[in-house]
Amino acid sequence: MSTQQVAERVTAEVYAEVQQFYAEHMQLLDGGVVDAWAETFTEDATFAVPTLEEPTRGREELRRTLRRTTQELAAAQEQRRHWHGMVAVFPNDDGSLRVRCYALVFATRREQQPVLHRVCVCEDVLVREGGRLLVKSRKVTRDDLP
Template sequence: MSADTGASIDTETLVRIHQLYGEQSHLIDNGRAREWAATFSADGEFHSPTYPDPVVGTARLTTFAERFFEEARSSGVTTRHVITNLFVHSADDRSAIVHAYLQIVSTPVGGEPRLVRMTTITDDLVRQDGRWLIRRRVVRRDDTP
């Protein structure tokens, strides 16, 4: 039950949405850029203050994820996206709004892990062909308004 809307969110919807976020983290962290981009709608958007421009559309999202993984690999680090405190704010059978915390952790080979960024994400999801997809993601760093 959402405190803001009073709308009931069924268990299957919650499970499928949680699976989306777990899948996304594993895909980008393991260099599976095309599959990561496919977790967004074809016109999906990624907005983050860490990057100068929004990334929009499957081709650009794929390139973004490829670069992210290659930069980490060439730096000799393993990067992990850790999504916690997932809150499905509202949902119906075609759309949902999700809030979560996203931590990006970097571990150099033989070194200690370090927190690179602590952020919040707000996602607008759409349901297409029985799958939940991200239509628009807005990332906010904790050091920005």
């Protein structure tokens, strides 16, 4: 039996909570709801993507990034949709959650066919603050980039 197989799992209650968290989190992102989206991260959250040398750090920088992206997409009349799937959730000893999942990004321009824009893997650490789950760190890799 491999070590992957004996890893501790989370309860159904926590698993559903994580799924609902991502659903709301992505809808805020794609809706350009800047402040509420930033509040789904911890104040000191890090967000690493392969196209930036340094991770984005903290809510203020996350807000700035999403505000800019939202304006660019609106100007291009493009709607993005982020999907998480194949969500594997593991409990850490300190009560935080370790998530590894797949992430798709779809892009649709007005009057055009939708496009599969990106296929990614997303690794999150989620923590609980004031009863809510928040992203403490996120690392995204893209299947098209090394």
